[in-house]
Amino acid sequence: MSNEQQHSKRTGTDRRGFLTGGAALAAGALFSPANNQAQGSTQPAQGRPVPNQGEFPVKAISSANGREATRIAYELLTKGKDTLDACVAGVTVVENDPNDTSVGYGGLPNEEGVVELDSAVMHGPSHSCGGVASIRNIKNPAQVARLVMKTTDHVLLVGEGAKRFAIANGFKEENLLTERARKAWLRWKHSLSRSDDWVGEMGAEDPDITAAFNGRPTGTIHCAGINSSGDISCCTTTSGLAWKIPGRVGDSPIIGAGLFCDNDIGSCGSTGRGEANLKNLCSFAAVELMRNGMSPEEAGLEVLKRVADNTPDRLRDSNGRPNFGLNFYLLSKDGRHAGVTMWGPGRFAITDKDGTRHERSAALYERRAAPRR
Numbered sequence: 001m002s003n004e005q006q007h008s009k010r011t012g013t014d015r016r017g018f019l020t021g022g023a024a025l026a027a028g029a030l031f032s033p034a035n036n037q038a039q040g041s042t043q044p045a046q047g048r049p050v051p052n053q054g055e056f057p058v059k060a061i062s063s064a065n066g067r068e069a070t071r072i073a074y075e076l077l078t079k080g081k082d083t084l085d086a087c088v089a090g091v092t093v094v095e096n097d098p099n100d101t102s103v104g105y106g107g108l109p110n111e112e113g114v115v116e117l118d119s120a121v122m123h124g125p126s127h128s129c130g131g132v133a134s135i136r137n138i139k140n141p142a143q144v145a146r147l148v149m150k151t152t153d154h155v156l157l158v159g160e161g162a163k164r165f166a167i168a169n170g171f172k173e174e175n176l177l178t179e180r181a182r183k184a185w186l187r188w189k190h191s192l193s194r195s196d197d198w199v200g201e202m203g204a205e206d207p208d209i210t211a212a213f214n215g216r217p218t219g220t221i222h223c224a225g226i227n228s229s230g231d232i233s234c235c236t237t238t239s240g241l242a243w244k245i246p247g248r249v250g251d252s253p254i255i256g257a258g259l260f261c262d263n264d265i266g267s268c269g270s271t272g273r274g275e276a277n278l279k280n281l282c283s284f285a286a287v288e289l290m291r292n293g294m295s296p297e298e299a300g301l302e303v304l305k306r307v308a309d310n311t312p313d314r315l316r317d318s319n320g321r322p323n324f325g326l327n328f329y330l331l332s333k334d335g336r337h338a339g340v341t342m343w344g345p346g347r348f349a350i351t352d353k354d355g356t357r358h359e360r361s362a363a364l365y366e367r368r369a370a371p372r373r
């Protein structure tokens with residue numbers, strides 16, 4: 001029996017008891033799924049009804065680079081596939097895409113030119129999770145993270161240990177550095193200083209390399225899904241901050257930061273400046289705010305405000321606002337969803353009964369268009 005199954009078996013009733021007892025007391029009048037089921041349908045979560053069993057609005061949301069991921073995840077969700085398997089299948093396509101320089105194969109490397117990946121998964125129905133950090137030469141870290149969750153008693157494996165675990169489980173070791181990513185990395189090295197031995201502006205004439213280089217590129221994919229039973233899972237996978245110090249781990253593989261879900265409340269995941277998220281444990285905080293009655297959008301904007309308040313001076317612009325990007329993607333059990341961003345305009349991807357599309361994220365701050373001369 002897997003850890004996940006053991007966990008579900010062990011905690012099914014305890015967990016419910018906790019939610020209707022301790023958590024409810026802690027948060028005041030709380031939305032209680034156990035009560036919902038007992039009473040048939042629509043016990044409000046601070047005023048919001050949840051759907052009947054089997055009638056939850058099926059949807060998958062992700063960061064803007066995950067349109068195709070949400071389409072795939074949604075299709076699997078509607079076919080009755082496990083919610084986490086659906087999300088992992090979605091992000092696998094992006095991990096395999098050499099043109100997405102923020103995730104998996106083709107991701108931008110660390111300062112030594114080596115691609116290091118971070119990923120974590122969380123399965124709502126069993127409240128289990130797994131992650132890998134700083135893993136090298138393995139293209140699909142989200143699948144490895146899912147195996148950590150399913151086949152070990154651990155939550156997070158890092159570096160060499162994570163790679164050996166993946167290889168032992170049949171994953172192929174391969175070079176993840178594409179030519180495009182290698183050239184973008186070299187261009188970065190050339191741009192560092194005028195007083196070193198790298199001369200010229202390597203790759204400046206190549207628009208493709210310039211696009212991949214783009215200063216200090218960031219990016220990640222988070223994908224979350226809810227099925228018609230109201231089960232929720234999510235995963236986050238990334239090559240992390242480009243040109244990072246080897247061994248640097250961002251927010252993506254850290255449960256509570258890069259992602260979190262509570263099957264009775266909802267989920268949240270992030271992209272953007274991982275260090276800011278790590279200092280505020282934003283995904284966990286956002287789910288707790290939803291537990292206390294906030295909508296996904298309100299919860300996401302509230303955690304962004306906390307990040308803004310806690311930002312050190314060296315990371316503020318001349319108006320005192322954070323000079324970095326941070327985004328959250330949120331789902332709530334009652335069927336609502338939102339994307340929020342520190343700096344708008346921003347967008348996220350979604351597939352639901354109305355199709356696959358981008359929607360606009362709510363922004364804490366809006367970037368003004370450059371004034372016309």
Ligand code: ASP
Pocket residue numbers: 217218219220238239240241249250251252270271272273274275
């Ligand atoms: N959150 C990722 C990290 O800090 C990077 C990103 O999403 O841009 O590693």
